[in-house]
Amino acid sequence: MARPLPELLAQLDDFLAQTLSQIRSAESLDALETVRAESVGRTRGALNDFKRSLADVPGPDKPAFGARFNAVKTELEGALEERRIALAASKPARATLDLSMPARREWRGAKHPVTLVMEEVESIFRDLGFTIATGPEAEHEWYNFGALNFPPDHPAMDMHDTLYLEGGGLLRTHTSPVQIRTLQSYPPPIRIIAPGNAFRRDFFDASHAPMFAQIEGMAVDEGISFVDLKATLAHFANRFFGETATRFRPSFFPFTEPSAEMDVACRICGGSGCATCKQTGWVEILGCGMMHPAVLEAAGVDAERYSGWAFGMGPGRIALQRFGIPDIRIEYDSDIAFLEQFAQ
Numbered sequence: 001m002a003r004p005l006p007e008l009l010a011q012l013d014d015f016l017a018q019t020l021s022q023i024r025s026a027e028s029l030d031a032l033e034t035v036r037a038e039s040v041g042r043t044r045g046a047l048n049d050f051k052r053s054l055a056d057v058p059g060p061d062k063p064a065f066g067a068r069f070n071a072v073k074t075e076l077e078g079a080l081e082e083r084r085i086a087l088a089a090s091k092p093a094r095a096t097l098d099l100s101m102p103a104r105r106e107w108r109g110a111k112h113p114v115t116l117v118m119e120e121v122e123s124i125f126r127d128l129g130f131t132i133a134t135g136p137e138a139e140h141e142w143y144n145f146g147a148l149n150f151p152p153d154h155p156a157m158d159m160h161d162t163l164y165l166e167g168g169g170l171l172r173t174h175t176s177p178v179q180i181r182t183l184q185s186y187p188p189p190i191r192i193i194a195p196g197n198a199f200r201r202d203f204f205d206a207s208h209a210p211m212f213a214q215i216e217g218m219a220v221d222e223g224i225s226f227v228d229l230k231a232t233l234a235h236f237a238n239r240f241f242g243e244t245a246t247r248f249r250p251s252f253f254p255f256t257e258p259s260a261e262m263d264v265a266c267r268i269c270g271g272s273g274c275a276t277c278k279q280t281g282w283v284e285i286l287g288c289g290m291m292h293p294a295v296l297e298a299a300g301v302d303a304e305r306y307s308g309w310a311f312g313m314g315p316g317r318i319a320l321q322r323f324g325i326p327d328i329r330i331e332y333d334s335d336i337a338f339l340e341q342f343a344q
C-alpha cells in the first residue's frame with residue numbers, strides 16, 4: 001500500500017529528533033550502546049523499519065525518500081560516535097579526579113624482629129673489628145661434628161637430633177662449621193661473626209623450632225685468653241641490652257674448653273625474680289668458651305701458637321626477650337598484624 005511521502009518524511013524527522021535526544025542524554029557507554037542497537041542497529045534498529053517502507057513509496061518519490069533516509073542514518077551515526085568519544089574520555093577522568101576519595105594507605109614492608117636482632121648484634125661486633133662470614137646450610141658431617149671435636153658417639157649425632165641428607169650430608173645443626181671453613185681459608189688473626197640458619201629434629205613448641213637462626217662469633221690470635229672473651233661479651237651485653245650485670249656459669253661443649261653460659265640480669269624483674277627468668281633473676285643469652293685445641297688443629301691452625309674463643313647465640317630466643325614475645329612459634333607465623341608492630 002502506497003504511503004504519501006510527506007507523512008513518511010515527517011515520521012523520519014520525528015525519529016531523528018527523538019533518537020538524537022536519547023543519544024545526548026545517554027550517561028554511560030552501556031546506555032549509549034542500547035540507543036545505538038535500537039536505532040541504527042542491524043537487527044533491532046528502528047531505522048530498518050523505514051528501510052522496509054521504501055517499498056511502499058511511490059516510484060517517483062523513492063529517490064527523495066532514499067536521500068533523506070541516508071542523511072538521517074549518517075547524522076545518527078555521527079552523533080553516536082561523537083557521544084561515544086565524549087563518554088570514553090570522561091570515564092577515567094571521573095574515576096581519578098574524585099578529590100573527596102580518601103587516599104589509599106601505602107603498604108610498606110618491614111624487617112622481621114629476628115632480622116632486627118641479628119642486624120643489631122652484627123653491627124655491635126662490626127664496630128669491634130669483626131667481619132661477617134657465612135657458609136653452606138647443607139654440610140659434611142666432618143665440618144658439623146668431626147672437626148668440632150664431637151666424639152663419634154655424641155648424642156647430637158643421633159638420628160633423632162640431626163637431619164641427615166641422602167648421600168651422607170646433613171643440614172648443619174649449628175653455624176659452627178663456618179669457624180672451621182674460615183680457619184681453613186684465612187690465617188690468624190681472625191675475628192668473625194657468622195649469622196645463619198641451623199636445623200635440628202626438634203618438635204615445634206613454645207621455645208623450640210626445627211629451623212632457627214643462630215649467630216656465632218670467633219676470635220683467634222696469639223695470646224687470646226678468657227679475659228678477652230669475658231670483656232668482649234660483657235661489652236656486647238651492655239651495648240645490646242643497656243647497662244646490665246652479666247654472669248658466666250661453667251658449662252660443657254665439645255668444641256670449647258673451658259666452656260660457659262653467659263646470663264644477663266632479667267629485664268622484666270630487674271633481678272628480683274619472675275616467671276620469665278624462672279625466679280632466678282637471670283636470663284641465659286649465649287654459650288661460649290675458649291676454643292678447644294683439637295678444633296684449631298683440625299682446621300690446620302697451630303694450637304701451640306694460637307688460641308681463640310667462640311660464642312653462639314639464638315637471635316630468635318633473644319627477640320622473645322627483647323620484644324616480650326611469649327611464644328617462639330609466632331616468629332614463624334608470617335602474621336602481618338604481629339609483624340607490623342616492628343615496622344620502623
Ligand SMILES: [Zn+2]
Pocket residue numbers: 266267268269270271272273274275276277278279281282
Ligand atoms: Zn625476671
